[in-house]
Amino acid sequence: MELVNIFIKAAFIENLALAYFLGMCSYLAVSKTVKTAFGLGLAVIFVLGITMPINWMINEYLLGESGIFHLDLTFLRLILFIAVIASMVQLVEMVIEKFSPALYNSLGIFLPLITVNCAILGGSLFMVAGEYSFGESVAFGLGGGFGWFLAIIAIAAIREKIRYSDVPPALRGLGMAFILTGLMGMAFMGLMGIDPAAF
């Protein structure tokens, strides 16, 4: 039950895309059609779900004072996390290139850029900050990925529909996507509870 809670919290209340605005570059650039957005969303779920437990193990067994070196190696955290993420993304890239060349071509440069998708690194850093256990980190990773997946599907669907609306020409496409994301973000602020300290 605890794990379900964490999954739902990660997917909706702490939505990586719409509450923290992480991973915005690929979110905005790949959301032109639902089909490519679907592919990228699945890749992000996969990468988040795999890297989160690996990074949890690195953080727990290598870096802390209770780890195998008995040293405080937390200054290596950023580099090790990034290295894990980069190798996982490289793996995903090879798999997609082999099994679905069409998806590979439509994702273009944004597939390698999952490496620097801040949602992935941000998720791992939130996991460290939240002091989750192993099972909880898996739930948090999958939930975070699922929330990002839902967000990119939602914006892609809106963008497909809004193509038929009478938007000023200069605002069409990217400009409108920014404003829509801002509006969706304001809606998600309602789920988080508006921080009274900000007002």
Place this chain on the structure above:
Amino acid sequence: MAESTTVVAKKASSPIKFGAKEKKLLTDPLNDNNPITVQVLGICSALAVTTGMKNAFVMAIAVVFVCVGSNVITSVMRNIIPKQVRMIVQLVIIATLVTIVELVLKAVSFESYKALSVFIGLIITNCIIMGRLEAFASANKPYESMLDGLGNGVGYGIILLIVAFFREFLGKGTLFDYKIIGATPEYLINTTDSFLFGWYVNNNLMVLFPSAMFVIGIVIWVHRAWNPKLVDVS
């Protein structure tokens, strides 16, 4: 063999030239191929650091340095990096340069280091740098890559400063932390201090994330209205 000697001879005759092609490399990212408004790279950090002009300014300089440096290094090494591990190599190059920036900032200005240390780390995951490495530096010569890095860094910095200007001005009534508009704080109400537009109440929404999306959206609108060939026709 003959081919390589002609290439060397050609290089020797014109070591560093700055013709129309080089100028285009440098100015293209400022307008027609701007990293934020056209290529959609580096949005995350543009959202995070644009709450104030000061942070945006330091961030812009740091990104220009890392972008130029990593572009040149990757371009020099482009023929010896195996394709299978290129991302890890690129990230190590970026992380090294970011660490240099962090240490230099710590030595030069400890105050802004304390304010910005998290954001400087974020340069590692700034997709504009890795995006340029993937798209340009891994297939072009060092000199061209340097110009490309410089152009993209500056193009990114300009948008960052424009967005930060509106967010800080309307959200806090300040610029570079100097009070410009808005009411005098309550504890100063009886002093002779007075600012322009004393009736203005700070709009706190401008400090929150969604407003950054709105401001960038409007910047894109203005940019495309002014440069109609960028308009999305699909």
